[in-house]
Amino acid sequence: MTQKVLFVCLGNICRSPAAEGVFRSLCPNVATDSAGTASYHVGDPPYGAMQQAIRGRGFDISDLRARQFRPVDFQTFDLIVAMDDNNLSNIEALRPKGNETPVRLFTDYAPQSGMDHVPDPYYTRDFEGCLDLIEAAAKGLRDSLGGDG
Numbered sequence: 001m002t003q004k005v006l007f008v009c010l011g012n013i014c015r016s017p018a019a020e021g022v023f024r025s026l027c028p029n030v031a032t033d034s035a036g037t038a039s040y041h042v043g044d045p046p047y048g049a050m051q052q053a054i055r056g057r058g059f060d061i062s063d064l065r066a067r068q069f070r071p072v073d074f075q076t077f078d079l080i081v082a083m084d085d086n087n088l089s090n091i092e093a094l095r096p097k098g099n100e101t102p103v104r105l106f107t108d109y110a111p112q113s114g115m116d117h118v119p120d121p122y123y124t125r126d127f128e129g130c131l132d133l134i135e136a137a138a139k140g141l142r143d144s145l146g147g148d149g
């Protein structure tokens with residue numbers, strides 16, 4: 001049973017806190033966290049435009065603060081979910097020897113989207129499109145956990 005899920009993007013101020021915010025509402029019994037592969041925004045709240053967009057859908061992520069992904073996360077979490085291939089490679093580069101924690105792309109849980117990554121709205125400015133994809137993938141992830149959330 002998957003009990004602890006970590007969502008990872010680059011800065012941990014747009015995509016992964018949004019993913020965490022949606023997923024923790026869908027699965028309140030699963031422990032969640034999010035992190036960035038980079039350290040630029042450590043300690044920062046989620047990006048203002050993302051907070052506003054996600055609040056429009058009924059999710060409040062104002063409590064979240066950015067932190068950097070660290071190797072011990074492989075031991076703490078049962079599942080690590082990356083927003084894109086760069087995040088995935090940066091995570092894999094830190095995998096401790098012998099650790100087998102699964103690392104998956106978030107879009108794997110939304111095959112109907114036809115997307116192979118979650119585009120970064122910090123650059124695209126498409127916050128609504130990003131949240132559509134995040135909501136679809138969060139539901140797919142919930143369903144993949146067999147309703148144990």
Ligand code: 4NP
Pocket residue numbers: 009010011012013014015016036040120121122
């Ligand atoms: P995120 O977006 O990875 O979805 O949090 C980013 C936000 C800020 C930066 C990079 C990515 N940045 O370089 O400042």
